[in-house]
Amino acid sequence: MHINQFTEVISACRFCFMCRHLSAVGQAGCREADTPRGRALIADSIRMHPEKIADADFVDTIYRSDLAGSNRFHCDGYHDGKGYDEVGLQLALRRDIVEAGTQPENVKKIADEFEKTADWKVEGAGDVLYFTDRYSQSTPEIAQSFAKLAEKGAVKYRTISGGCIGKVLRVLGYADRSKAVAKKFAAFINGLGAKTLVVSNPAAYDTLVNDYKEYGIELKVKVMHSSEFIANLKLAYKPIKESVGYIESDFLKNYVKNYPYPAELLKQIGAKCEPIGTNIEESYTAGEAAVVLPLLNPTLTGQLAGQVAKSVDNELLLTASPYTRRTLSDANLKVLTLEEFAAQSL
């Protein structure tokens, strides 16, 4: 079983409560099982009694997780950056569930549908590639804003549009299929002979930087999140009076470990950032790192978004994540991506 590679994590987390205050899903549903401790107990139970991998409630709980990484990031703070990888444990358990064939039907369906979208097309000309994924495409203002900023910075770029580059399959537990898709995308990108690949979705950034590295797949381009790319343009912005709240991306903060460019860009724009909620540790992304949580569990996604709505009192929220932009907008919050905010500030 893949969870056997995480026995240290299981042993550490199964009786540990020290990060439970950061479990967004745990707070949304108030279920004891929806915490790192609850999930580690499940993993431990399955480790000792493999037949329990067919327990539908266990399986459902593992797929309820938002994979936000806030707990791991918190744990890192107490272990010199090497906290217990409870996200890794959950992904391993999802792999085991898939290999045992006990995953819910909708997990299979979502995986199949996304795998079919692993095809991409390129338009335009230039050394820079700009990849728009499903979430970025669903909010056309993001790509339009990027175009405006690139034009201002006199950058010519090619747009890559298309579907899955591996993340969805990975988070659902289909690691092998994720790797196959990743190989295909890498071959496609490497064949384009570009120097830079810019992505608006932090999930895509994490996939290309962290997952591909783990898969041993080489990308012959420098991968940037759009915040880095735009910050590097060093554009001039109008003074901003309005204060904003910036929602940290689970991927850029907790997975990539404090990717600095969103803050750098906000500084360049001169945004007056007010704190979000009551603290800087919790995830306010409404399930960004679970990538397809609205398809898996729309009720839970709604609860997460509702929880954010209750916690924040900022008039305008900014996010690096098209997923969070869309999910929180659906909860009637005023949210813009960094591209949109930067473009509006020109």
Add this chain to the structure above:
Amino acid sequence: MQLAKDNYMYQMIRCELVDAVGKEFVNSGSADGLGHSVDYYWIPEMWHDRGLEPQKPDFVVHPGSTEEVAKVMKIANQYKIPVTPWGGGSGSQGGALPIYGGIILDMKRMNKVVEIDTRTLSVTCETGINAQHLEWAVEKAGYSTMHFPASIACATIGGFLAHRGTGVLSTKYGKIEDMVMSLEVVTPTGEIINTLPVPRHASGPDLTMLFLGSEGTLGVMTKVTLKIHPVPEARKFHAFLFPDMHSAMTAGAGLMHSRLQPCAIRLYDGPETAKLIKRVLGIDREGAYLVFGFDGPEKIVDLQMERACEICRNANPKEDLGTKSGEAWWNNRYKFFYPPYMFHMPQAFGTLDTVATFGKIENVYWAMKNTVETNFPEATFIGHFSHWYDWGCMLYARFIFEKAPEDPAEAAALYNRVWDMAIRAAIKEGGVINEHHGVGLKLGRLMKELYGPAMHVLEDIKKQLDPNNIMNPGKMGFKGV
């Protein structure tokens, strides 16, 4: 009770609970059942570790309001179903375990901050709120609860009320019972009552204190008003190393006798200094580590600190470890409880916390230490003195076996033997069975020995309030089902 799910009574009771709180808030799934079958008590952890099934609840019910709690209590009374309140599940005494099945009343949905009153300096909140979340909310308003226990990230406020919890700044700001202004309680029979709105009065006995520390056996505390404090201008720490625990204790008691107002004092005995202070703080010394702090207006803090250091220097320390070593302790105060710093399986371990007057506390320490080391030579005994009062201090002693017997029955027997012997030794020397973790399942059997004839008073109160014995039966020395 543990009714089979295909029993029609199970389904009937479930229907009533669903009517009371809503379908999505009555859970009988295996995942949540597992989560509620293990708390921070070593016995159920060991049971799970050995691949055995700890006792699970029949229903996990998440009430969203006081009225819903009252409805659940009435249903439970009707069918005589045990109800065990559950907060964050981080109790170390097994107090929230559903040992007879029945209903786990998971309070986490009742997590609202009702009011922050900046004229009174108080906060009113529902008791299911996570303690760190409450602290963050109060901090956002510019204040602090000043309640910083190691379990702040996991426990609910209700959990602290239930077992009279203590935070690291207790020496100045008090234990939770010193912080409470008033309570709202749902009685076991489902009545909603409020205790008087002020904590000091001469209007009869103090009902607030009756419920604090009752561990869910006398009712469900649903709302609380707590004192809050301005965030202090400065908080500073200093540490000394003493040649032995006795000389460090003399210095610590001296600080309290001086009537200075330290916010924290902590004294680690030699073995714990060698083991944990070295491992967590990287201070590698032989002797007893004493750290203390002050907070408030900076000038007053500096003045008190100067006087406190003078007291310690006059008590012949081995070394003045300075401010940096003191600050290191404060900054890492929670680190002690994270794995791998915290003790963990396959170790068997327990916190033998007790409290006694300054006249008796050292005897209590030696009695417990000698009992453990003489009777269980394979165990290590370490201890520190965490919470200091005008009249005495709390001993946070721990025993650790590097490996417990594999057989769960043998492991449980060994574990209970240590507790029985060590706690009896403490009681004999003037200690009590617990200071801030509570009694729960772990120590209930020793309550009669501690209280003597006074235990009947507690039992009579329990009978009067809970005629059907549905509230957390079998805990705190009260009879089981």
